[in-house]
Amino acid sequence: MRSLAPNGLARAAVRFKPASFAGTFVALAMAALIVSACGILLETGVRASVPPERYAKAQVVAAADPYAHYVTGSGENRVDNSALLPDVARLDAKYAAEAAQVPGVERAVADLAFPVRDGDRQLTAHGWGSAALSGDRLAAGSAPGAGEVVLDRAAARAAGVAPGDRITLTLAGGEQGFRVAGVTGGSAATVWFADAQASALAGHPGKADAIAVLAEPGADPRVIAAGVEKALAGSGAKVHAGDGRGAVEEPRLGFAQEALTGIGGSFGGIAGMVAVFTAAGTVGLSVAQRAREFALLRAIGATPRQIRRAVAAEALLVAPLAGVLGCLPGIALAHWWFGELKDRGAVPEAVELHVSWVPLAVAVGAGLLTALAAGWLAGRRPAKTKPGQALTEASVERLRPGAVRTVLGIGALVGGGFFASLAASSAGDDAAEASLGIVMLFMLAVALLGPLVARLCAALFGLPLRGGSAAASLAAANSRTNARRLASAITPIVLAMAFASTLVFMHTSESHAAAEQLREGLTADHVVTHPGGLPADAAGRAARTPGVDAAVGLLSTQVLVPAGSGGDRWLQGAAAQGISGSGAELAKVQDLDVREGSLDRLGKDRIAIDETLARSAGVTTGDRIELHLPDGTKARPEVVAVYGRGLGLAQVTMDRASLAPHVTSAFDSTLLVRGGDARALRPLGEVTDRSGYAAARNVDRELNAWANYVMAAVLGGFAATAAVNTLVMTVLDRRRELGTLRLIGSTRRQVMGMIRWEGLLVSAAGVVLGSVIAAATLIPMTRGLTGQAPYVPPLVYGPSCAARSG
Numbered sequence: 001m002r003s004l005a006p007n008g009l010a011r012a013a014v015r016f017k018p019a020s021f022a023g024t025f026v027a028l029a030m031a032a033l034i035v036s037a038c039g040i041l042l043e044t045g046v047r048a049s050v051p052p053e054r055y056a057k058a059q060v061v062a063a064a065d066p067y068a069h070y071v072t073g074s075g076e077n078r079v080d081n082s083a084l085l086p087d088v089a090r091l092d093a094k095y096a097a098e099a100a101q102v103p104g105v106e107r108a109v110a111d112l113a114f115p116v117r118d119g120d121r122q123l124t125a126h127g128w129g130s131a132a133l134s135g136d137r138l139a140a141g142s143a144p145g146a147g148e149v150v151l152d153r154a155a156a157r158a159a160g161v162a163p164g165d166r167i168t169l170t171l172a173g174g175e176q177g178f179r180v181a182g183v184t185g186g187s188a189a190t191v192w193f194a195d196a197q198a199s200a201l202a203g204h205p206g207k208a209d210a211i212a213v214l215a216e217p218g219a220d221p222r223v224i225a226a227g228v229e230k231a232l233a234g235s236g237a238k239v240h241a242g243d244g245r246g247a248v249e250e251p252r253l254g255f256a257q258e259a260l261t262g263i264g265g266s267f268g269g270i271a272g273m274v275a276v277f278t279a280a281g282t283v284g285l286s287v288a289q290r291a292r293e294f295a296l297l298r299a300i301g302a303t304p305r306q307i308r309r310a311v312a313a314e315a316l317l318v319a320p321l322a323g324v325l326g327c328l329p330g331i332a333l334a335h336w337w338f339g340e341l342k343d344r345g346a347v348p349e350a351v352e353l354h355v356s357w358v359p360l361a362v363a364v365g366a367g368l369l370t371a372l373a374a375g376w377l378a379g380r381r382p383a384k385t386k387p388g389q390a391l392t393e394a395s396v397e398r399l400r401p402g403a404v405r406t407v408l409g410i411g412a413l414v415g416g417g418f419f420a421s422l423a424a425s426s427a428g429d430d431a432a433e434a435s436l437g438i439v440m441l442f443m444l445a446v447a448l449l450g451p452l453v454a455r456l457c458a459a460l461f462g463l464p465l466r467g468g469s470a471a472a473s474l475a476a477a478n479s480r481t482n483a484r485r486l487a488s489a490i491t492p493i494v495l496a497m498a499f500a501s502t503l504v505f506m507h508t509s510e511s512h513a514a515a516e517q518l519r520e521g522l523t524a525d526h527v528v529t530h531p532g533g534l535p536a537d538a539a540g541r542a543a544r545t546p547g548v549d550a551a552v553g554l555l556s557t558q559v560l561v562p563a564g565s566g567g568d569r570w571l572q573g574a575a576a577q578g579i580s581g582s583g584a585e586l587a588k589v590q591d592l593d594v595r596e597g598s599l600d601r602l603g604k605d606r607i608a609i610d611e612t613l614a615r616s617a618g619v620t621t622g623d624r625i626e627l628h629l630p631d632g633t634k635a636r637p638e639v640v641a642v643y644g645r646g647l648g649l650a651q652v653t654m655d656r657a658s659l660a661p662h663v664t665s666a667f668d669s670t671l672l673v674r675g676g677d678a679r680a681l682r683p684l685g686e687v688t689d690r691s692g693y694a695a696a697r698n699v700d701r702e703l704n705a706w707a708n709y710v711m712a713a714v715l716g717g718f719a720a721t722a723a724v725n726t727l728v729m730t731v732l733d734r735r736r737e738l739g740t741l742r743l744i745g746s747t748r749r750q751v752m753g754m755i756r757w758e759g760l761l762v763s764a765a766g767v768v769l770g771s772v773i774a775a776a777t778l779i780p781m782t783r784g785l786t787g788q789a790p791y792v793p794p795l796v797y798g799p800s801c802a803a804r805s806g
Contacts (some may be wrong), residue, residue, distance in 0.1 A: 009699035023729035025322045028371060030718055030725075031275035032326025032363040032419050033333065037714075038268025039359025040334035040731070045260025050246035050253055050350040052134050055062035058109075058212035059221040060228050061238040063248040064089035068560050068628040070571045083571035084254045087630035087663050090207040093199060095232055102227035104219035109133060110208035112199060115665050116160050117193060117532045123191045127198035131184070133212050134191075141182025141291060149178045152186035171201055172666035174537035203666045204505050210248050211237070246350070256347040259707075263337070267711050270440075270499055274715065277447040278492040278722045282729070283315070283374035307441075308376065315371035323364030330363065331355055337710065344706065409448030415442035416776070423780030435781035437714075439502050441675040443772040446494045450487030457765035458486060465761070470755030474741075475761060478754070489726040489762045496719030497770025500712035502777050505792050507705045509778065510647065512574035513786035517593075517648025522690045524589035525674035530685035533667020536656070538684050539580040548676035549773065550588035553580035553668035555656050560628040563616040574613055577650035578659030580668070583641075584595045590649060595623035595643035599653075607637045607654040610646020612785065614639065627652075647786060677698035723766070727759055 055061050067082040091138070093110035100108040109129045116125045127142050131137075141163030144150050149167065151159065161167050165180045169191070184190075192198075199205050211232075215224050221241050229239040240248055247253050334353065341347045416438050423434035433645055446453055458476070465476040528542065530532065534553060541666065542551035553577035563572035579586050583599030586592075595611055602608060609617075610627065619625045626637045637654065646652075660666040671684065678687045731738075741751055778790040 013536035015384070022138045023725050024279075024283050024371070026316050026725045027279040027722060028322035028367040029317050029326035030721055031272075031279040031370065032323040032367050033330040034275045034714065034718060035272045035366050036327040036330030036359055036363035037337065038263070038264045038271060038353055039362055040331065040353065040476060041260050041337060042268055043266025043356060044338065044351075044354045045257045045262075045264055046255050047261065047354050048253060048347075048351050049243040050250045050348055051243060051251055052245035054111075055210075055212055055245040055249050055745050057133055057135065057214060057682075058245065059215040059219070059241065060225045061210050061240045061245045061248050062095065062212040062213070062228055062232055063240065064090070064091050064212040064236060064632070065238055066251070066254055068571055068632050068733045070569065072569055081570040083560050083573070083628075084258060084574065085628070085630065085632045086560070088209050089632040090204055090209060090236065090249055091211060091237055092210040093206055095235055095237065096211050098231050099213050099228050102213075102224060102229070102231050104216050104224050105213055106216045107132065107214045109212045109214070110195070110199075111212050112202055112204070112207070112209045113664070114172075114202040115532065115667065118167065118191075119170075120530075120532070121155075121158055122271055122532050123155055123187065123189050124167070125191045125193060125198070125202070127195040128192045129195045132214065134186070134188075134190075136184040136186045136190070137627045138182045139185045141180070142193060144181045146194055146197055147178060148181035148194065149183040150184060151180060152184045152188060152190045154187040155189050155191060156180070156183045158189075158788070165474060170532075170535055172533075172535060172660070173204055173513050174535045176201075182645070203661055203663075209664075210373075210498055211343040221555065228391055250348050250350070252348050253351070256341075256351060259341065259346050260338075263707065263711070269319050271540040271711070271715060271718075272366070274443070274492065274499065275718060276366065277495065278718070279370050280374035281447075281450065281488045281491050282722070282726060283371050305683055311375040312372055315368065315375045319368040319371040320364060323367040326367070327360045327363055329382040331360075333714075340706075340710070342659040342729070346707075351449065367438065381776040383689070404447050405703065406452075409452075412441045412445035412448060416445060420776050420780065422454070423784065435777045435784075438780075439498055439773060439777040442776065443495050443498055446769065447491055448500075452489050453769070454487035454490055457490060457769065458761065465757060467749075469753065470792075471750045472757045474754045475757035480756060485766075486762065489723050489730070490766045492719045492726075493763065493766025494721035494770045494773070496715040497767055498773035498777070499738075500715045500719075500783075501771060503708045504712045504796065505774065505778055505790050506781060507708045508793055508796060509788070509791040510635075510786060511705065512791035513782075514648040519648075519690075521591050521593065521645040521649050522589075523591050524690060526673040526676065526678050526681055527688050527690060528673060528681055528685045529669070529670035529688075530667075533665060533669060534671050534685055535667060536580065537661070538668060538671050542671060542673050542676070542684060544679060545673075545676050545680045547680075548583070550585045550672075550674040552589050552672050553656065554578070554650075554670040554672065555580075555659055555666065556669040557630045557659065557663050559630060559652055561613060561617055561652070562626055563613075572613075572616065574627075574651040575646075576630075576652035576654065578654055578656035580656045586653070588674045591645070592641075592643035592649060592653065594641050594643045597639070599641050601640040601653050604654065604658055605635075605637045606640045607652060608641035608643060609639055609653070611642050611644050611653040629659070631662040633662055644787075719766075723762065727762065731755060 052058075052061075066085055068085055070081045071792075072079050072081065082203055090112075098112040099105060109132060110127070111130045112127060113130075113131060115124050116123050128150060131150075137148070137151065141150070149169070151161070156162065159167055161180050163180055163182050167180055168175055168177050169420050170592070172174075178193075184192075193201055199207055211228075213224060213228055215221060220451055225241045232239070268700040335354070338347065338353045342349060342351075383780075387432075419434050419437035419441060421439060463476075467474040528538070536553065539551045539553035545551075557576055558573045559576045559579075560571040561574050562569050564570055579602070583602035586602070587599055592608070594608075597608070599608055607625075609619075614620060617625055619639055621639055621642055624638050626634070626636050629635055634657075637658075641652075641653075656668075673681060681687045738751055741754075775790070782788060782790045
């Protein structure tokens, strides 16, 4: 490390030529900002936990595996592809009795939770045994028996009932009357049923969400956990203690972890790559700008080792400080990003942001390694060139990058072309996976072949400038001559434009196709919804309304379907709807655009699926498709129809009776009605027409796109800053050149005009090249996912170009 200690050459370079190092400092600080922010979110996703609340009194909690597993291959090639279940996986309630036999266990409770309604008020229901977990005690009355309930004080007061009164509650199956047996002192809007009756009312007879184990005083939780695990061996249950109990209580934690690790890992990796390549280019530009100084040093006797040491020492002087200062706004960005995710419900309130030294050290270290590597690569040639030759080469810019860099760049270019052809011949998720290879490899090619790409862009975009004013023609000539300098400014714009456009316009394309399918596919006259959901009998009540021709309830959820081809298959989430009526009735309120088969055969063990999903899963009508229902139950129904509007409506359509036992809330999300009068349907819930419902669905989709827009904004801001930073570096380095232009008669206006034209050329080249890469990625991706060309709204594309061009 002593050989890298700052020597006199490095300190003098920083002191007497601060402009180049200021640009390097800014680039490295920006890279540290992005890497540290994404690293903090990634670490938070990995370490995320929530403290138990309802299960705080239970020392141990046993629950089913929240993941579905899809195994491919065997032996050394065996791969277990897991996916988080859309709903809660359940255990047999009988395991509570087995856990209760473990020494040191005072009591084991088969706990479950499900929603019910008291009018428009939402209540959470449990079996009475679960009251021991929350510490609720009777303030009046007695424990519930069959046909009875206990309410907490808040729910009883809102309903205006007391022990001995009757209350009508709305369950997923419809309205049902109960006698109020007692009232507790709580205020959490809770209702308790008799343990023997609760699981049947929830729609999961004999099942429990979890087995909560209460220990005897003085018992060791670790010993109890080991005993419960042994007692439940073979049941598939996972035993949790400590903060692991909170994960069972808060199912959203798994989705929050996936979101945080996705942003911090997937986006962070790509954004980090863009930042590192940009910072490396800026460091390389800084070294290249001082080629004349290095040549003079070689001419007066400096050894190659001294030159290399000076470049490395400069990195040690600049990079650590830039990294530390860049981490400060990175921490602020992570806090803001995390807070916004919480506000939008993507992260539970109890999850806290973890800021440790690890991502900060990685950010600083990545910047230092980038500066060292880029400086070493850029400094190799001036260090090893003979003094006389160095002076000659310092006055003329090299026209080509190095041989290794050129070979790697051409390889990335060829690889991107291969993935483009592969994506064009694929469908569904296979096309999307191949398209990701396109954008990554083309971005890598641009970074490696920057000078060649810059010369090509200067030649093409400079053509209109050559016939223009003196300032424009000078800008064209300068851009052609100084391709390396131009490449350092173009590269960050290209990289950010390509990736950000892919993110943004992938969403706009999917949203546009989904909205179009929803408008064309929704043929009902009225759409009924309720914030707490609609009971199963709502469709029958609507059908009995005068003038109603058809009424179909939709239970909306997700299922997991194996997708991909060959040995590369995984579980993919697919939106599913369970319908309360027949396929013929559904056809009156929804036009799914059936391509194969018929909806008339929909029923038990028979489903219809979207055409894109069918291609991705490799099935057609008459085949059986393997899927995981929301709670992880495996099924192999027959595909009786394939349709074309799954993106806007639902990718899987099945009968409600097959879906309801596998969800926590079996309330219908939507009721579609053909005919009748809206006023007669209002007692069921909020009534809108098809256009109002479609507009509301589109708003939800726009809210879900927020993360994509934020990621695009982060990259856009980085690209704009990097481009401006590079242009400022080049202008400051060209003071002698600009002064010479003034001496030979150029006016100040002409010189400033030349600089503006150069900036415009850089922006145009970066935006166009980035857009071409994005188009090569988006066209096969959107055709595979939606069957349509990309949708690029001009009002989104215009500001996007302006932001990324600075």
